[in-house]
């Protein structure tokens with residue numbers, strides 16, 4: 001018996017010697033110890049363990065991680081500093097540092113702790129602050145300076161001065177991605193805020209924002225570029241832009257029916273029009289608001305920018321967090337049986353800061369269902385691939401706003417139903433309507449991102 005077990009074990013390893021496998025376990029334990037040291041803020045000790053790992057277990061996964069993490073420019077670890085929701089249903093803002101040597105990590109931690117507050121203070125990110133997680137990475141840099149002005153330095157993200165008069169800071173995207181690859185894939189959305197210690201001003205686009213180590217104030221502006229693909233609403237030429245002159249808030253035409261924010265003009269939003277001077281150009285690029293937007297130099301987003309931010313958040317975050325009973329069964333084969341008595345359904349929904357999401361419950365007889373939305377693939381992270389939900393003609397059986405805990409329940413009674421098969425459907429929607437405001441924050445939701453749905457089959461026997 002014992003003999004057979006040993007053979008099976010060896011086969012499972014594909015013929016690898018047992019000794020090596022034992023080494024892998026020991027190496028994993030060492031890696032866990034390094035991470036423990038990291039979490040305790042003992043960065044030099046973590047670095048030492050990584051170095052030993054690389055030396056003692058070069059042929060293991062953990063040993064290779066140790067080799068990477070003990071380089072002069074390296075990832076040390078990461079930790080969640082704000083937010084307690086599941087990464088899979090949050091916007092994960094990953095903060096990375098460049099130009100911080102091993103003994104300067106504590107000062108990075110202090111700077112990183114201030115960054116979420118800038119988002120909390122902002123109108124759009126503040127209202128949806130609970131939809132965000134902030135993850136701090138600690139990266140070690142060999143040098144504590146920046147490349148530029150005739151100097152070349154060696155740092156974790158290749159922080160450099162871009163060829164501009166003001167010396168806008170930038171990072172190397174490949175290096176950012178390599179560091180991001182140290183995080184488990186389901187703990188980030190490919191979005192990074194990089195902070196270059198001695199850099200000034202900032203740049204951003206395509207998922208990566210970059211700011212100088214003095215500039216927490218401009219974090220939200222650069223995040224607007226990186227996260228919501230917003231353009232600049234100022235006309236001063238600062239740096240060469242990679243993108244064209246078209247963004248939710250930048251237009252290459254002054255025709256009010258053709259600008260990307262035409263629907264805001266139609267809705268007569270106050271102060272929204274077509275103003276020349278945007279995208280770092282005095283002529284040939286237009287913006288929705290004369291002044292005051294974060295993407296120019298203001299404190300809060302203009303309406304088209306705010307709409308783009310909210311939609312970008314909902315591209316990653318489902319308004320429905322979870323349900324009881326669970327509804328993993330998207331093809332709808334599972335069935336609950338209501339043979340007398342009652343069945344209770346609960347939905348936990350996302351909770352913005354100052355308004356509640358609407359929750360509608362429907363009990364639909366089989367054969368009267370609307371076309372179901374295309375379910376998201378298991379690995380889909382962008383909710384835009386689902387498309388809008390089909391309208392339901394019936395009136396909801398129950399409709400209300402979720403309570404402040406973000407929960408809403410529905411009770412189905414056997415005595416109210418004839419025998420047959422039913423679909424209990426819950427739809428949750430963020431109206432983005434606020435008391436005292438004439439227009440909702442989102443006017444145009446082409447992908448139906450503000451709404452989500454779950455359903456259960458229920459059979460009432462004869």
Ligand SMILES: [Zn+2]
Nearest residue numbers: 249293302305
């Ligand atoms: Zn704007």
